[in-house]
Amino acid sequence: MSSISNIGHFVLPNDALANLTEIYRWIGRNEEMYRVFKSDIDRIVEQTIQRDGYFLARILDLNITDTRMRLILTKDSNPRNKEERTLFRIKEALAKMQKHYKQMRHQSNDLLDYVNFIFGHYGEVKFAYAEADRRAVLQSQAKKSKRLIIDEINEKIELFLDKKAYEKLIVYSHYYIDFFNIAPFTDYNHAAGLLLLYLLMLKGEIEAFRYISFFELLYGEYPGFLKELQNASVNWKEGLAQTLGFVRFIFRFILQGYEKAEAVMNEYKFDSTLTKCDNIENTIFHLPRIFTKEEIRMQHPYVSESTINRTLIKMRESGIIKPLGKGRSAKWVRIAND
Incomplete structure (x- = not known):
């Protein structure tokens, strides 16, 4: 039972509602931020991608020296081994998301393509299987591809968003919890989930993460992030997951991102006067x-x-x-x- 399937039971208390309201005030300032950064937008986003790549590599514990990381991320230095090739591909994937996030999809096959693009040099990643019907006579009937599970969740997400039945950021937060618990691939689910969350934030109009590093901020909050994610996963299989703590974390995290982006914007304005x-x-x-x-x-x-x-x-x-x-x-x- 997925969190998306049970989202109708989710209740947003007043404190979280206040934070969500504040988030939408910031979203209303997206155009203002864009106008300030417009003349240097390509360079600013490029530097955001570089910092995102660096801190995602730290989160994933890639065995690459800081010097080599900076050369790959800032100078496009040719990778010397598989770990460095992974970082090089991460940078390319982040750049694609930053440029095309509005058109990009998060269906099962799309996510698998991202994972194989980044990690395929270690071996092909495939969809894993989940138990389907314990009463099935044939072994083939007792297994269900997790691709189908992710697709079913995405169908519900599209329906909810098209009908505006639930708020987008709440839906996306629950989707990430489901992805984490389903672990749809044979490997690299953790990295895939982080990239999915990155994409969902951009698709949720959180444009602060075009100007400041999403993964740098997450790196500093990572223990709290994992704690809330694990708490939201308790009783997930039974359909009784308590997801409010994770949603609260995401809301606070977004607000931190916008506050940091505003500080960068003000500094940029000041710099432009000198x-x-x-x-x-x-x-x-x-x-x-x-x-x-x-x-x-x-x-x-x-x-x-x-x-x-x-x-x-x-x-x-x-x-x-x-x-x-x-x-x-x-x-x-x-x-x-x-």
Whole structure:
């Protein structure tokens, strides 16, 4: 028995309703955010994808060094092994979702295609089977492909959304709980579920996750996320799952995303009023005496590499800073404060 099938029994208390109302106020500001970021939208989304790829790799515990991860995600470095190929494919999948999420589907075959695209180099992933009818005479009748179970749930989702019977984010939260418990594939269900949730957030018009990293935020909240997901899975098979805690978590998580996106938007507005080089210089004066380019990038994610390099060269020629070492990992030291 799926959570989607029992969604009619779900009751939203006042505190969760207040959060949902606040979410829709933020959704109403999606166009405002887009107008602010419009001139740099491609670069901003690209950097969001890079951070999403990095933190999803951390969540999945991919055995890749930070240096190699950054080269693959930011420089399109060619993968050297299967783990790196997985990360490379994750980045491509995230980019496709960011670009085409409105048209993308989450039917069973679509999800299987995503999984095989990312993990197929380890071996083909197929649909798993669930027990169907214990009274069946033939063994073939006693098993039911989990593809059919996912498709049945998706049919109900489409019906609910077409008729506007239930609120979209509540429906999507319950769909994710069902996917987690059904585990429809022979492998990589956890990764598939996280990518599904990512897609569902975008399809739910949570456009904050175009400007800030969904998986970076999830990485910081991951223990709480797993706890609520496990709580929502108790008695799931019996159709008695208590899903409110997970829905509450998702609502709070979305609000955090929008608050972070607003902070980025305000910083972006401020940056646009200053020359980029002057703004970077100001940042350097507030960094530790010995610093790296990566620390500058963290403060100015939307400034190009060439602008950062130009500012460093200018400050070096002025005798304000000097390099310590060479190459990508070189550090800089501030030798003057004014």
